[in-house]
Amino acid sequence: MSDFFFPRLEAVEAPAPWRLCTRWSTGEVLEVDVEGVLRATPPLAPILDPAVFATARLAEGGQGIEWFDEEFGADNVYAWAQEQAGAVSHQMFGEWMHRNGLSLSTAAEALGISRRMVSYYRTAHKAIPRAIWLACLGWEATRPQARSLPRRLPTAREYAALHR
Known part of the structure; x- marks a missing residue:
């Protein structure tokens, strides 16, 4: 993912189960609820455990959010956050x-x-x-x-x- 096309993810934290607080290279701080994605994707079920979810970390270079072997791409997270904030992604x-x-x-x-x-x-x-x-x-x-x-x-x- 190029900085030209998508904002870079600069920080992520999991303040509550299935909610992520993200900071972007654009200066935006966006919250995103990922529970629906996690529940709809069986291989992601282990992340539904609140203790596992709390281990969310920034992937190398701001390319996404990682939990062990699973990852959300930054472009998807940005789009979900925009849509949940009422914007068009x-x-x-x-x-x-x-x-x-x-x-x-x-x-x-x-x-x-x-x-x-x-x-x-x-x-x-x-x-x-x-x-x-x-x-x-x-x-x-x-x-x-x-x-x-x-x-x-x-x-x-x-x-x-x-x-x-």
Whole structure:
């Protein structure tokens, strides 16, 4: 993981079971609850033991968080923390692009922004503004077929019928 694309994890502590307090090279201090990930991934079950969880440590070079032979990558932890804080993560943005079959160029055209900004958002080099995420959701709801924008949004009933 390059510093160019993702913030570097500088410190981690486990103040409570399944909660991590992380400090990043961006200056952000973010808490993240990883209980859902631990419970959903059977090989990680040993980390559910509070005594084991408390041994969380920074992986070499800030590349992740380690417990014995298990590790969370810093990019995943950063995305989970962003989402839990109410922000849009690069993973959410990438999933939107994938779900809609968009390349950097077609996503840029859909959102009316540069290809470079799409790349920055997808790689977590820049924070994704709420307005951009709302534009993503709006584009997905209307799926414009032509180059022009739709004149109206579908009603909730029309949207539900389109996405059955």
